[in-house]
Amino acid sequence: LQGRLWWLASLSCTVLLFSPFVTPHPADPDKGRRKVVHVLEDDSGAVIVQTAPGKVVTHRGGTITLPCRFHHEPENVDPARIRIKWTKVTDAFQFEDVFVALGRQQRAFGPYRGRVDLEQAGVGDASVIIHNVTLQDYGRYECEVTNDMEDDTGFVSLDLEGVVFPYYPRLGRYKLNYHDAEESCKQQDAILASHAQLHKAWLEGLDWCNAGWLEDGSVQYPISHPRDQCGRKDTPAGVRNYGYRHKEDERYDAFCFTSKLNGQVYFLKRFKKVSYPEALKACQRDGSAMAKVGQLYAAWKFQLLDRCEAGWVEDGSVRYPIVNPRARCGGSEPGVRNLGFPDKKFRLYGVYCFRKDSPDPECVSTTGPECFGGGGGRGGAISSFMTQHRDGW
Incomplete structure (x- = not known):
């Protein structure tokens, strides 16, 4: 009898050992990371x-x-x-x-x-x-x-809610390492875009043939219209990915992300065109600052700013926002047109200024939630996006 009991006990252990309900899980690729653990039973103080x-x-x-x-x-x-x-x-x-x-x-x-x-x-x-x-x-x-x-x-x-825009400085394209790209976006009232933000922009029509840094240290670029000069015409549309690159040594452009403004961008109406230094002073005399690139994109996206007049912006480039495309305004797609970085002494352009929202007088002496700028609904958005190419507009 004792031997039989021993045999039954051994058999029970064997069944439990090889039961599919206690089979070990395969190696976890996320081992070492913090995980969500949900305790769903017993009353042990969970x-x-x-x-x-x-x-x-x-x-x-x-x-x-x-x-x-x-x-x-x-x-x-x-x-x-x-x-x-x-x-x-x-x-x-x-x-x-x-x-x-x-x-x-x-x-x-x-x-x-x-x-x-x-x-x-x-x-x-x-x-x-x-x-x-x-x-x-x-x-x-x-x-x-x-x-x-x-x-x-x-x-x-x-x-x-926001808008992704490609950016390169006056020095030219492919001049930014990761840290330069991060700083460039910051200077233009933006941050480096995430992959999810770039992918969403691509779904909305963003087409850009130059690779740029993203916030995770990868380098990617969105192609809506495949062509030979942008990775071959016979490849599918999508977000092309160079993978994670060396943040110090390698140089690309940047993809920046910005959101709704706490202020307003406007084209300063003047009777004559101005140089860059004159444009800077003109905005200051009007109680504003020269608009940054990110602010101009945000105004185009959320304020539906549509102006068929080229104007200086803060980084020394000349741009103008188009919501309703027309033949004389640079193409058939909505977007922010970029005329590059002309000599700052040229008096050929107007200027885009940015004025911050005035604080609510009732909020000067309080810190209640109603005074944190959370009011207001969603700003207008453009359903289609811009199509830009390697050679600019």
Whole structure:
């Protein structure tokens, strides 16, 4: 009898060992990265976090809620012992602190100070509200809720309504390493575009034959109309990818991204054309600044600025925005026409100026959410995009 029991025990272990329900999972390609883990059973004090699927979308200057809810088991846990922490995922292995709350103690970090607070819409609400959203807020956020030794995590992606534009400086094309490209976009009131933003721009019709840096360090370019001078005519349309390049040594153009303006771009009406120095002074006399390239693109996209007159912009180039194409205005597609970088002494052009929105007088002495620029609906958008080629317009 003893031998039979031993045989049955051995057989049970063998069945469990080779049962498909306990077969080890294959090697995880994301091993070493932080993951979302959802505990769905027992009453061991587990914390369960839920975040919204997909993306939440706003624009620069807006106010947005990053949704995150949680519940813990058992439910009679002291709320003061629940810690809520938000971080931004800057890349695969880097996290930037955004906000932390433990009971009534709350703290925002770095550029989020004064702009982030808890929604506090009831028990189990870990959502945060970001006021006066900036271009740099774009990206993926992690919501972590901790109850003593138990925790769970969820992710929320924040997207911005905006426009992608290719950029190269006066020095010419293929002159920017990654850091130069990053700085060039910043100088034009923009940031380096993400792959998702460039892909969306390509879906809307962006066609550009020069490769440019993206924010992740890759180099890509969008082709809507395949042709021999842009990687062969018989290749399919799409976003061509050179992969990740050496950020210091290799040089390309840049793809920049900007969003809705906290101000207005306008063409300064004058009776005569002006040189670049004269244009700069003319905007200043009008209580404005010369418009940056990113601001002109944002005005074209959201203000539907349509002007068939070439004008100086801040980087020394000459451009003009076209919403409704017509034959005498440079082509059959909407877009921002680029005439390049002429001699700044030429008096052949007008000028585009930018004037910031005046602050609401009622907001001067308050910091309420209504004073963070979150009001207003979505600006107008152009359904089709621009078609530009290697040789310019």
